[in-house]
Amino acid sequence: MVQGFLILLLCQLTGEWLMVWLGIPVPGPVAGMILLLIGLVVFGRVPDYLRMPAEGLIRHLSLLFVPAGVGLMVFADVLAQQWLAILLSLVLSTFITLIVTAWMLQTLETRQRK
Structure with a gap:
């Protein structure tokens, strides 16, 4: 180990x-x-x-997110001021990730069939 x-x-x-x-x-x-x-x-x-x-x-991966959660609490005032920009970037990046993942899956399935 x-x-x-x-x-x-x-x-x-x-x-x-x-x-x-x-x-x-x-x-x-x-x-x-x-x-x-x-x-x-x-x-x-x-x-x-x-x-x-x-x-x-x-x-034990969830324990590694504790420092990130503490960081969110430390910068709560910044998050409150910039919530719209943060929300839009999260939604947009999630949407882009879903599109790229679906495209990659289709491409790989097409290649595998050939």
């Missing part, structure tokens, strides 16, 4: 380092997840030593 956590942390650290070094405005953990995905695609499967800690993190 330690080896799996070490790999996850190394992917995150590498992502952080790459984003700082390249100057790209992408969060390091997102870049780390992309690096992890590339590694898993190359490896061809998820090894057991990585599956166990990842499932443990997913099992």
